[in-house]
Amino acid sequence: MPVPSKERVTELISDLVQRQGYDVEDVAVTLAGKHSAVRIMVDSDAGLELDAVANLSHEISEVFDSVSDFGESPYTLEVTSPGIDRPLTHERHWRRARGRKARIDLAHETVVGRIGALDGDSVAVVIGSRTGPDVRRIALADIQKAVVQVEFSKPDPRELELAGGIPEGRVAPADADASEDEEVVEGLDK
Template identity: 55%
Template sequence: MPIPSEETVADLVVDLIEQRGLDLEGVQISRAGKLSTVRVLVDGENGVSLDQIATLSNEVSAKLDEVDEFGTLPYTLEVTTPGTDRPLELERHWRRARGRKVEVATATETIEGRIGRLDAGSVDIVVRGKSGPTVRAVQLDDVVRAVVQVEFSRPNARELELTGGVAQGRPAPGAAPVAIEQEGTEE
């Protein structure tokens, strides 16, 4: 029996994920010979903690083990959050990325700026100008492709102010990485 489709896996786990207050952002299945990887992508309004990922991974694994969809074929399960290269497609993606640098392509132009407020099918993009940053409204229906850009330096304070700040629960652009404490390590 082959590995089930991405749609079948999504149907099996979506309720479980939503019960945890998270959104299913996608399911990806990759096959390499007899080995398969099932990747379940989740996100939430305030981000997703490592503890939530660990708990959800165990719960999704148990759910998939309950059904005969996989038969006896081995697979690796990965429960993770979408990467920064995920296209912004839904309003919640834009809302959660507020304050981040983005490249937006419409049918007529490409705009680079910082994601601002979202309102009634439109998003503000804070763009740099010769006389300082300005806010430009872009209709979401006009967006062909939009991807958050990776940043290594802190953003311009005025740009960030114009965006309305970083979305709650999300890391500030250009912020130092958060140290992860490990039990049993000595300094």
């Protein structure tokens, strides 16, 4: 019996993940011959800690073991955070990325700035200039694509202040280890 669909996996895990205080950001089911991989991306406003991801991975594995959807097919379960290169597509992504620098593609221009407060249907973006940082409000509906940028140096303190700082539990830009991009806990091969 094949591994269940992305939709079925999402159905199986959504309540558990939400009870633990996380959001299911994405589910990917990859078939590779007789062995398959199920990759589940989760996140929360407070970020993720490795121990919590490991516990969640074990609980998801128990859910999978309790249903017949997987049959005898071997699979690898991977529970991970979305990583820094995830496009900002939901309001919660903007809220969690406050204080981070992002590239924001609009219809007729591209803006690079530090993400500030989300207010209803728009987001504040702090844009640095020679005369100092300035805040610009951008309607979420006008954004075609937005992605957080990797920063190798400490951000301008004034920009961070205007952006409202970094949400509690989130790693400050340029303070992150290389492993912050994506925490992965692999479950046991089944």
